[in-house]
Amino acid sequence: MRIISWNVNGLRACAKKGFFDWLATCDADVVALQEVRASVDEAAALLAHAPGWHGHFVAGVKPGYSGVGLLTRSVPAELHVGLGEPRFDDEGRLHLARLGNLWIVNGYFPNGNGTTLPGGKRSNDRIPYKLDFYRALFDRLEGLKAAGAPILVVGDFNTAHREIDLARPRDNRDTSGFRPEERAELDRWLAAGWVDTFRHFHPGAAERYTWWSQRFGVRARNVGWRIDLALASPAAVPLLQGAAIHADVVGSDHCPISVDF
Secondary structure, three states: OEEEEEEOOOHHHHHHOOHHHHHHHOOOOEEEEEOOOOOHHHHHHHHHHOOOOEEEEEOOOOOOOOOEEEEEOOOOOEEEEOOOOHHHHOOOOEEEEEEOOEEEEEEEOOOOOOOEOOOOOEOOOOHHHHHHHHHHHHHHHHHHHHOOOOEEEEEEOOOOOOHHHEOOOHHHOOOOOOOHHHHHHHHHHHHOOOEEHHHHHOOOOOOOOOEEOOOOOOOOOOOEEOOEEEEEOOOOHHHOOEEEEOOOOOOOOEOOEEEEO
16 A cells, blocks of 8 residues: 655646646555645546545635645545644644554644744744644544554654754754754654654655755755655554655655555
8 A cells, every 4th residue: 555645735736737647657545635725626626637536625714725635546434634623624734534444644734934024034933833733633643543553644744853854954943844842843753652654764864855945946956855754653663665755756846755555
């Protein structure tokens, strides 16, 4: 079973850049999408270009913002959305689906950037909201994990965990996505038994990124961040066969990641 996660930065825009051609050849059983940025009806209509896939979409209340999609070859045995808190659920950030015994969690974790400051920099005033989302999801999954369920949490986590996970760590210590409190939250997940699947298979791999600024030449120079992750629960780890980053796939400012079971 192959599970792919991709922040498409707008499904309609990505579709114009070859998304459905890629989908037809990606050899996946599950494709989790983040930042769909379309209404449920708009996203579902696009699935006419994807025969053989079942799709479920969650949109944010604000048009053209956030949203997640879950494409599966078979219908999930269970499918849930949201965390039960309007401040999170109004932004359309979460799927929880069970396929067989495996739970797949598709999350678009908030960005901590807030208002634009003089000079063009962004404030970090959304970090508390971002960390609250991390903690609410952690708590939501704790019962399943404690019961021994295999779980895979995939998505745009909007945090680079270690210095090896971004090209310019020294320049970004005060930037949301590499702030100490954000990285500490990922530390907490890993200390609780969650496993970063890419690092499980590629512990020392450097310059392996999943997001690049859209400024000219940045992706070509590979000045990126690894912020798209797949975390496996302890019960899922023995089932893992591989994990990869597909930096050659274009169509978004992010690239897909994959996990094989």
